[in-house]
Amino acid sequence: MLINKETCIDCGICVSRCPVGAIKTDAPEGIQVDLDECVECGVCKRLRMCPTEAIYQQPLTWPRTIRSLMSDELVVAEETGISGRGTEEMKTNDVTGRFKPGWAGLAIELGRPGIAARMYDMEKVAMAVAKEGVEFEKANPITSMMADPKTGKFKEELLNERVLSGVIELVIPLEKVPAIISRLKEVEPQLDTVFSLGIISKVEPDGTIPHVKVIQDLGLWISPNGKNNVGLGRPLAKED
């Protein structure tokens, strides 16, 4: 995103609206977007608060296009056909059967909440967990940014791109969760950002949530709130 300095009156109203603090007030030409920091989320323009409509979208070309893909919620990813940064994951598990009994999903969302992330941090985490022989979710746009999904190595030209967040998604046997957590603990100190971690499993017929014991045994905190697919989708996946 850019600001047209011929019409901008330097009122500064846009500065606080930027989720990543990329609109700077200390540039020689007054209020200006720091393009290296800007994640192309579109919030500043979409809020329509600029009194002179000086904020405009410059044409985006590869590799910068991944910034809007991973930051602007209204951009539809080719891989998923849906808006947003993730996939259908557990939200449609009642009809897809993607997460089966005995399996867990892990969603490692780099940059969230609100700190943003460079792709080189994404690569560090992907390469760390890839050592456990995991398969990354093919439908996730992050996976298509990898040069080698077996190693978690990303395409070189993407590494310095900054995005609001990106989700590294895995589906693994439940017993493999401790090994992945261990890899995340190893790589955590090497990061220059935060990540939010989520775990998914299919509820057992007696109401037990299988991942809870695994996480408790690891001594990790688990949220009391979460997303619950309530099984209303049709047709139900065959295993049901």
Add this chain to the structure above:
Amino acid sequence: MTHSLHRVGTRESLQRDWVMLCMPSKDINHVGSGPKLRRFLELCLKNGCVTLGDARKGNAFHQGSLENMMNNIEDRAVVTASFNNKDAVIQMLRDLKEEDLGLSVVVSGLVDEVADCCAKTGLRHHTVHQSLGRWGRTEKLPPEEILEIATMCGHALVAVNFINEMIDEVKKGKMTSKEAADELFKPCMCGIFNTDRAAKLIDAIVAKG
């Protein structure tokens, strides 16, 4: 994606924070899903949702009006709404069971409370996604009380600086907490920023001085 996971808060505060989502699955039941998704949102309105939105086309502010938003819902949309009480969620589940839209529905909230809602409506939760918290350079994060507001837009489109600015405006008496919450809702395109809870959290921050 709903991004209704990772909402931060005390159990008491989260008891007033529910998100419901409805979406089709690609190549399974997405064809002709648009009118069903619209029906889902109509039920949300009927049951007194706090906010609502369409993650594909944006919220009512972005689309100019609620009417535009409802009319623009496409087959591959993901529609969402926030609620501030359990009774409304239970009634939603009853209505959805009766309507039998055949689309996947996700309820975000306290997991044991959602299980209870399901039990009361003859449903059971099928798959659960829980947060294991925030890792890495957590010292970069804002204070917990701000994070409680910010994480209600899971796509992180509600800027921390914007939240702080709105709180200051309320402190100065220039706007009410409700008006501040309504302003903060605008960037949340999928409409899951619970303005009712946000106003209460702002009130609590302002009361502390």
